[in-house]
Amino acid sequence: MNVLIPAMVVLPVLAAGxxxxxxxxxxxxxxxxxxxxxxxVIGALVLxxxxxxxxxxxxxxxxWKAPIGITLVADVFSSLLLTISLATVLAVFLxxxxxxxxxxxxxxxxxxxxxxxAGVSASFLTGxxxxxxxxxxxxxxxxxxxxxxxxxxxxxxxxxxYVIINLAASTFLVTTIxxxxxxxxxxxxxxxxxxxxxxxxxxxxxxxxxxxxxxxxKAAIFPLFFWLPDSYPTAPVTVTAVFAGLLTKVGVYAIIRxxxxxxxxxxxxxxxxxFAAAATMIAGVLGAIAQDDMKRILSFHIVSQIGYMLFGxxxxxxxxxxxxxxxxxxxxxxxxxxxxxxxxxxxxxxxAALRSLGGLLRRSPLAAxxxxxxxxxxxxxxxxxxxxxxxxxxxxxxxSGAWTVTGISLAVGLLTLFSMSKIWAAVFWGExxxxxxLPSARGTGPLRAPGLMNVSTIGLAAVTLAVGVxxxxxxxxxxxxxxxLLDPRTAYISAVLGQ
Amino acid sequence: MILVLVIVIGxxxxxxxxxxxxxxxxRLALGIGLWTxxxxxxxxxxxxxxxxxxxxxxxxxxxxxxxLPQAMILTAIVIGFGMTxxxxxxxxxxxxxxxxxxxxxxxxxxxIAALAHExxxxxxxxxxxx
Numbered sequence: 001m002n003v004l005i006p007a008m009v010v011l012p013v014l015a016a017g018x019x020x021x022x023x024x025x026x027x028x029x030x031x032x033x034x035x036x037x038x039x040x041v042i043g044a045l046v047l048x049x050x051x052x053x054x055x056x057x058x059x060x061x062x063x064w065k066a067p068i069g070i071t072l073v074a075d076v077f078s079s080l081l082l083t084i085s086l087a088t089v090l091a092v093f094l095x096x097x098x099x100x101x102x103x104x105x106x107x108x109x110x111x112x113x114x115x116x117x118a119g120v121s122a123s124f125l126t127g128x129x130x131x132x133x134x135x136x137x138x139x140x141x142x143x144x145x146x147x148x149x150x151x152x153x154x155x156x157x158x159x160x161x162y163v164i165i166n167l168a169a170s171t172f173l174v175t176t177i178x179x180x181x182x183x184x185x186x187x188x189x190x191x192x193x194x195x196x197x198x199x200x201x202x203x204x205x206x207x208x209x210x211x212x213x214x215x216x217x218k219a220a221i222f223p224l225f226f227w228l229p230d231s232y233p234t235a236p237v238t239v240t241a242v243f244a245g246l247l248t249k250v251g252v253y254a255i256i257r258x259x260x261x262x263x264x265x266x267x268x269x270x271x272x273x274x275f276a277a278a279a280t281m282i283a284g285v286l287g288a289i290a291q292d293d294m295k296r297i298l299s300f301h302i303v304s305q306i307g308y309m310l311f312g313x314x315x316x317x318x319x320x321x322x323x324x325x326x327x328x329x330x331x332x333x334x335x336x337x338x339x340x341x342x343x344x345x346x347x348x349x350x351x352a353a354l355r356s357l358g359g360l361l362r363r364s365p366l367a368a369x370x371x372x373x374x375x376x377x378x379x380x381x382x383x384x385x386x387x388x389x390x391x392x393x394x395x396x397x398x399x400s401g402a403w404t405v406t407g408i409s410l411a412v413g414l415l416t417l418f419s420m421s422k423i424w425a426a427v428f429w430g431e432x433x434x435x436x437x438l439p440s441a442r443g444t445g446p447l448r449a450p451g452l453m454n455v456s457t458i459g460l461a462a463v464t465l466a467v468g469v470x471x472x473x474x475x476x477x478x479x480x481x482x483x484x485l486l487d488p489r490t491a492y493i494s495a496v497l498g499q
Numbered sequence: 500m501i502l503v504l505v506i507v508i509g510x511x512x513x514x515x516x517x518x519x520x521x522x523x524x525x526r527l528a529l530g531i532g533l534w535t536x537x538x539x540x541x542x543x544x545x546x547x548x549x550x551x552x553x554x555x556x557x558x559x560x561x562x563x564x565x566x567l568p569q570a571m572i573l574t575a576i577v578i579g580f581g582m583t584x585x586x587x588x589x590x591x592x593x594x595x596x597x598x599x600x601x602x603x604x605x606x607x608x609x610x611i612a613a614l615a616h617e618x619x620x621x622x623x624x625x626x627x628x629x
Contacts, residue, residue, distance in 0.1 A: 130571050130574075133575075134574060137578050137582075141578075141581065141582065144585060145585075148589065148592075153593075153596040153597060156589060156592050156593050157593070159589060160589060160593065163582075163585070163586060163589065164519075164527055164531070164586075167531050167586070168531070170578075171531065171534040171535055171538050174535075174542065174575055175537075175541055177542075177571075178538060178541040178542040178544070178545045178568075179541070179545070181542070181545040181546075181568065181571075182541075182544065182545030
């Protein structure tokens with residue numbers, strides 16, 4: 001039995017429990033959080049190498065064998081995403097520690113954050129549909145509280161939208177699971193995959209679409225994304241940063257996992273996925289162009305980028321799915337870095353509205369460097385990681401003959417560059433049209449943020465650079481992951497069911 | 500018995516959807532509550548027909564009720580209960596802030612509403628000049 005896999009979930013939950021018990025001693029909570037998150041990052045990295053060497057790693061909880069007991073599975077796909085997600089979470093956690101503290105709400109931040117991490121890890125590792133629902137609920141219930149932690153009236157308002165839409169999606173997920181259980185008599189994903197082959201094609205298509213819609217709401221795909229740009233920007237920036245990097249990506253992970261494992265090569269869903277991908281890219285980027293607040297622009301770009309990841313899945317070839325996975329690995333740290341830069345700027349000036357900002361290139365060069373690396377990477381400028389992500393996707397798109405969607409993805413890349421240069425020109429060049437709210441930020445003197453915030457932002461920007469530099473080995477792992485995903489019978493199913 | 504349960508599930512889903520389409524958060528919470536009941540009943544239904552014994556003697560190892568959906572329902576009930584409690588707390592918070600618990604329009608909607616509101620006013624001003 002591999003102890004590392006359950007430890008990814010158990011350690012953050014335990015640390016969250018201890019943190020609640022000692023809620024007054026914030027520094028112990030912080031030390032504990034950093035230690036646990038650091039340990040899980042290393043553990044996840046070990047899992048990547050083990051999974052690449054031995055194939056999918058399976059743990060049967062309590063010793064009950066696969067279709068009966070609960071299984072946890074770490075294959076290359078899930079462990080790769082786990083590693084990059086946990087590294088991002090660690091960076092945001094350090095950023096949060098560095099943040100100046102305003103209110104008592106901060107006492108409860110650390111346990112909730114760790115619980116959210118546990119939910120994310122559990123979603124990546126579970127091999128069981130019902131446990132996927134439970135893992136989502138752990139993650140989401142922590143996120144509900146984090147989003148409304150301040151209890152301000154705008155947070156309550158946007159929190160309502162977020163909570164209600166996610167509760168609706170969760171109810172829909174339970175309904176779908178009930179129907180799948182009724183049809184197959186199992187909730188173990190590998191077992192369901194085997195049994196679904198005997199179910200009539202019409203019913204299978206229905207299940208495929210229902211799961212796609214459920215996870216599509218959580219991943220914010222077109223036309224189910226309206227809740228995201230409304231609710232994300234009102235949260236404290238550390239919360240938004242980790243939501244932006246992780247939560248929607250867990251939704252994308254669940255889409256890729258269920259579609260490739262349960263409904264392999266299904267014509268109907270593949271067509272729907274490809275259409276949704278194109279529409280999501282366009283809707284997100286057009287929404288972003290209309291905005292004038294840094295956090296809102298970035299929130300719309302989350303939607304747009306989800307389209308690229310789905311595009312990889314929609315192609316349904318090894319190179320396509322691998323490119324989609326690479327795009328996810330590139331996107332998680334990049335998006336979080338951008339939000340952390342927005343957080344740095346907000347801490348220094350008190351606002352993220354473009355019209356009250358200007359000339360920050362000279363006043364805060366560190367923020368400018370971090371933004372430039374991440375922003376250009378998001379837009380896909382060589383030699384950064386986003387360029388390789390887009391290049392691989394476009395190559396795979398041409399190889400599959402999906403000319404229209406590939407063309408759309410290129411055009412959307414151009415509009416993303418426009419949007420990033422809009423932020424750059426307004427925030428880092430020129431002069432502010434209005435005075436920023438914080439008195440200390442007026443004038444033209446240099447702006448300073450607490451050291452740990454700078455360090456974690458630059459560190460995460462360095463991670464995105466590293467993804468760009470190490471394209472070759474990461475791409476090989478992505479290809480390996482895509483091969484396993486597209487051939488579940490020999491990899492995933494045989495590893496879980498032990499045949 | 501199964502048909503009755505199916506009809507009940509349908510009615511619960513329908514009533515829940517009707518309530519969720521309201522703007523008042525209390526009704527929304529009730530609607531989502533009905534949805535979870537419907538989903539739980541559906542889970543129960545997926546375990547097979549009613550009336551089977553929960554326990555059997557050692558000789559027959561078949562024909563007993565499927566325990567798994569019941570375990571799953573228990574989990575789903577707990578989660579649904581917690582979420583409803585949170586939603587009600589949120590409704591109360593909203594009530595203390597604004598005096599009602601209605602969900603407001605988002606920023607985008609308000610901007611568009613403001614634009615739509617401005618235009619007829621401009622037209623009437625021009626007409627007055629003419």
